[in-house]
Amino acid sequence: MSQLEVFDRFESEVRGYIRSFPVVFETARGSVLVAEDGREYLDFFSGAGVVNYGHNNPVFTEALAAYLGSGGIIHGLDMATSAKRDFIEAFQRLVLAPRGLDYKLQFTGPTGANAVESALKLARQATGRRNVVAFTGGFHGLSLGALAATGNEKYRAAGGVSLGDIARLPYDGYLGADLDTLDLLEKMLDDPGSGLDLPAAVIVEAIQGEGGINVASAAWLRRLRAITEERGILLIVDDIQAGVGRSGAFFSFEESGIVPDLVTVSKSISASGLPMALLLLRPEIDVWKPGAHTGTFRGNNLAFVSARVALETYWADAAFTDAIAERSVQLRRALERLAAEAPEAGFTVRGRGLMFGLAAPGRPELAAAVSAQAFARGVVIETSGARDEVLKFLPALTITAEELDRGLAVVREALLAALAA
Known part of the structure; x- marks a missing residue:
């Protein structure tokens, strides 16, 4: 049986990344993935933003090994554990307090989509309204509530049911650099004949990752915050991919100076690649009844351990x-x-921080061709955008200057080869 035959024979056709990167990976360290045959690949993908601090960072693996060796609690639902307490205290001390942010923490099911589901449910409960405004190019997850707010046709078509209670409006720059798309939002909110019911919330990514590395300007985000505040609409920032340092700051919205009402965080929050997600919410919005949003694995104590160590190591x-x-x-x-x-x-x-795109909207096939050529030369890099027209750079935040240069040289070779082909 070939190295990939077991996956072809027994795994669902839903698998995706294995088709772009068809080898069996065995080990990883820092920015390097190693296949079973010993070949090394420089990682410009970082697990779609999950391993911001690199693969198997010894700071985290040593802490996790010590915790496991001590017999620490691993599964705790939402009961109190020392690991959870230590993470909460570190997050308050090292992330929230220095930024003047007053949020409560909700530990949702351990996926970004579940954090989004929590945010949407809570916004609707807190306001008594159902409608939510989302934006073109947005990606918020593939469970049904999050999928309704996601723009990509391919993902939406897989839902199989009507995806309602979402009004979609143009993201910053969608209509060109000279048009402020928030003119339309403000006009429709203030016009009783627009058909746009007053929303419970607006959900937005400050940097759209899956949408093609579209960056909202600080001025646009500030105006969006002003529009929502004036009308009692809750602002949800989805920071699942752009957060935890990816944008250059801990939160992607920091550059704009806004303070969202709710923030979804996942992917690299655990630091170690272990599943973890949380919802940050202003205390006055916390209208949940006990047990109103649960999840068997919302108490991933191993993730709390590595997340705390990451904060203490990198964010002090x-x-x-x-x-x-x-x-x-x-x-x-x-x-x-x-x-x-x-x-x-x-x-x-x-792009911004270490979240960049090389976009070729006039030649949407080119990004995938470059990705394939780069993989053949030992670099893992993905594409994004509605037509996969953007070559997407998500190197580890801990990547060295030499590794970055080396990987970029490979991408250059891949680009020239793709163009020649």
């Missing part, structure tokens, strides 16, 4: 974000050089 001072800023400049400049070197592709560079 500015050294980590300073390093991200250096790598961000390095990545942006390299991508701008690539775009200039291949003007026939019509590339544009967009």
